[in-house]
Amino acid sequence: MNAASVAQLVAVSKRRGKVQALDGVDMALQRGEVYALLGPNGAGKTTAISLLLGLLQPDAGEAFLFGQPPQSLAARRRIGVMLQSAGLPDALSVAELIAQVRSYYPQPRSLADVSMLAGIESLLPSRYARLSGGQQRRVQFALALCGRPELLFLDEPTVGMDTASREQFWKTIRELVGEGCAVVLTTHYLEEAEALADRVGVLANGRLAFEGSIEAIRARVSQRQIRCISSLTAQQVQNFPQVNSVSRDGEWLSVLTPQPEPVLRQLLAADSGLRELEVRRAGLAEALNSITGVAA
Amino acid sequence: MNAIAFDSIARRSLLLDARLEFLRLLRTPSFALPALIFPVMFYLLFGVLMPSGKASAGQYAQYMLATYCVFGVIAPGLFGFGVGVASDRERGLLQLKRALPAPPQNYVLAKLAMALLFAAIIFALMLSTATLAGGVRLGLGQAVLLGLVALLGALPFCALGLLIGSSVGAQAAPAIANLIYLPMAFLSGLWMPLSVLPGFVQSMAPLWPAWHLGQLALAAVDQPSRGGALGHVLYLLLFSLLAAGLATRRLQRTP
CATH class of the missing domain: 3.40.50.300 (P-loop containing nucleotide triphosphate hydrolases)
Structure with missing residues (x-):
């Protein structure tokens, strides 16, 4: 004790x-x-x-x-x-x-x-x-x-x-x-x-x-989330290397990837009109889900 | 369990716990009003008004004072504990009290003190009603003895209430308490003398704790009663220990 x-x-x-x-x-x-x-x-x-x-x-x-x-x-x-x-x-x-x-x-x-x-x-x-x-x-x-x-x-x-x-x-x-x-x-x-x-x-x-x-x-969760307003379709971005998943919510595009840098280069090259770009580490909620999911 | 369980902090908090328990019940009209008014009202109706004019009305009013006192003092224990503990248990108050450093005996002792105080008030109301409206004149010894029976007699029903409160949920508790209270009062001869009821009701009566208390109360005011005082006291003592013991075991298993 x-x-x-x-x-x-x-x-x-x-x-x-x-x-x-x-x-x-x-x-x-x-x-x-x-x-x-x-x-x-x-x-x-x-x-x-x-x-x-x-x-x-x-x-x-x-x-x-x-x-x-x-x-x-x-x-x-x-x-x-x-x-x-x-x-x-x-x-x-x-x-x-x-x-x-x-x-x-x-x-x-x-x-x-x-x-x-x-x-x-x-x-x-x-x-x-x-x-x-x-x-x-x-x-x-x-x-x-x-x-x-x-x-x-x-x-x-x-x-x-x-x-x-x-x-x-x-x-x-x-x-x-x-x-x-x-x-x-x-x-x-x-x-x-x-x-x-x-x-x-x-x-x-x-x-x-x-x-x-x-x-x-x-830190246990290596994924990053990229969010931006882009005219690219989810299907187009899904075909980029290193992309795990893509979802679209209205004009917002959301991309999950373990390595954001190459994905960003490709995104910017493919869509010159891309704006409101934001990259963040996955939140505590995602981290928890991955921990409890692994343990289960 | 705790060597310091009843130190000065515990004693001081017990006084406050008891006072707040009393306030809590006084501010709960669904408890306080029936508990204080029903015995007096029923006594006036069945003990004083209906038999008035008959030659034996004075004796009858004295007889009924004893049994309606018993009817009255059963309620605070049966309902205060039965309904109170069930709802405290269900709403998590009992858990919180256990987690807080509330001295473990305070909860039951505060409720006991409250039940005894209500019993004392009910006894005082009944005695005044009988004296003013029923023309009953008790000697000092009779009044003191009846008061003792009324106060101590509340205890077995506190134990029965604790058993109800530890066994059923908050929704069911008032119904169960009433289902025990009203038939038992009737079958024990608290509403009207057993002698006017069928024979099998009379022969079953010694089963009910309320009957034993009723006989003690009748003996206290020198009215005809059955059985010896010692037997009644022993029955009530055993009944209390059994009910309280069962309730404690239930409460320890499921908080």
């Missing part, structure tokens, strides 16, 4: 019903680090989080929070949690909910600080049931911050938030990380992982198919 890690899975396997949800997964999170757990639905993300939180017991292997079993109340007093589905009591006000969660921690953040960080000052007197989905999500975030956590668990945190709240949310996370808080994040929004994560783990079929920086993931 690594003493420096704030959360750790050691050779953990867990079966859920007939599915092997996790199969020999090792994972360690360092102090102050943002770790994004990605993968398709049913890949085992929620199982991994549930094991780290002590909601489930591993069939084999061990889970640790701050070097202790996750069931230990002392370890859990150092974390904050935002679960995917948290049906908080509808009849209570936001201020009452925050007071309740603050009472579980030895040195909680003040109500003023919590509501400022989560941007919910104006919601404090409202009953939880009367809030919009995005507002409820921000209240759940506020509850996660109540205990001055050293480690935050965020399971799909920004589902239902509008763009402005999401940006605000990311900014707050970065501030907390700046103060030394570590974060475990699961998300479907790849730009969220790109905006926040130091390290990414990709789960596929219960195994950790990849772990590393965002750049390392992208």
Whole structure:
């Protein structure tokens, strides 16, 4: 067991019903680090989080929070949690909910600080049931911050938030990380992982198919995408050497290739009217698909 | 499991948890209104108004005070736990409480405290109604004894509620709780004395926990009752332990 890690899975396997949800997964999170757990639905993300939180017991292997079993109340007093589905009591006000969660921690953040960080000052007197989905999500975030956590668990945190709240949310996370808080994040929004994560783990079929920086993931995918407005037909470009695939969307032409330079020379030579040229490395989404596809 | 599970933080948070649990129910009209009004309303109708004018009306009102008190204090436990736990479980609140450092015993203790507080309010409402409208005059000893039976008697039904809440979904829980509550109240002689019901209903009555509590309540106000106090208490104790034990096992298996 690594003493420096704030959360750790050691050779953990867990079966859920007939599915092997996790199969020999090792994972360690360092102090102050943002770790994004990605993968398709049913890949085992929620199982991994549930094991780290002590909601489930591993069939084999061990889970640790701050070097202790996750069931230990002392370890859990150092974390904050935002679960995917948290049906908080509808009849209570936001201020009452925050007071309740603050009472579980030895040195909680003040109500003023919590509501400022989560941007919910104006919601404090409202009953939880009367809030919009995005507002409820921000209240759940506020509850996660109540205990001055050293480690935050965020399971799909920004589902239902509008763009402005999401940006605000990311900014707050970065501030907390700046103060030394570590974060475990699961998300479907790849730009969220790109905006926040130091390290990414990709789960596929219960195994950790990849772990590393965002750049390392992208480098796994050698393809580049060329986009331009051109009068050439898809069929013509398909016949160029080194071209993997061509698609046309209105006047836009999109070409996937492992080696863009020779393709570009030919494109420019063949169509003098070509404009709006753009070459980019395949995005995180394509990278993920290729990783989980390989592992499957 | 945790040596520090009930330290000063846990004690302080328990007080708040209990208070918020009470507020939560008070602000849920579908729970609070029937729980507080139905026993009083039924008592007035069947215990005071209908028999009035008869020679034995005063005795009858005292007899019915005991059984309607029992009818009243069953509800907070059965519905507070049955419906509350089922919906907390389904909506993920129970999961969140487990993940948060909420002391594990707080959840059940807060709900218990709430059920007892509601039972106390219901008892007070019933006693005032019986005194003001039914002309019932209980001695101090009788009132204290009936109050004790009403309060402690709420506990077995908290356990039964916990078993319902841990077994069925949030949609089914209110229906199941009512399907147990209303027939059991009738068959245990809480609505009208068992003596006016058919013989087989009378002979089946010792099966139901509500009957045992009813007999204790009747004995507390010196009305005719069947069986000894010790037997009733033992039955209710065993019933509580069994229901709570089964519920705990279910909750540990599926959070």
